[in-house]
Amino acid sequence: MTLLALVDCAAVVYVLFTGKRSFYDRMIYTLIIFLLPFAGAAFAAYKHYYWLKEH
Incomplete structure (x- = not known):
């Protein structure tokens, strides 16, 4: 998740x-x-929440 944020910032810059x-x-x-x-x-x-509700 942190890596994604870094890539995100780099892309914006x-x-x-x-x-x-x-x-x-x-x-x-x-x-x-x-x-x-x-x-x-x-x-x-x-999706995770929906899956938890189903199972």
């Missing part, structure tokens, strides 16, 4: 400080990259 994209584009990319792990974690937690 990379997107923010490289390329000739506009500021708006960089903000969108940052939001997507930042939210993906949270969405994945929430989905995993939901």
Whole structure:
């Protein structure tokens, strides 16, 4: 989980400080990259909870 967070931060920094994209584009990319792990974690937690309820 910590490794994922580090990769996440590195990706955000990379997107923010490289390329000739506009500021708006960089903000969108940052939001997507930042939210993906949270969405994945929430989905995993939901599936785990559902599995516990079933068994």
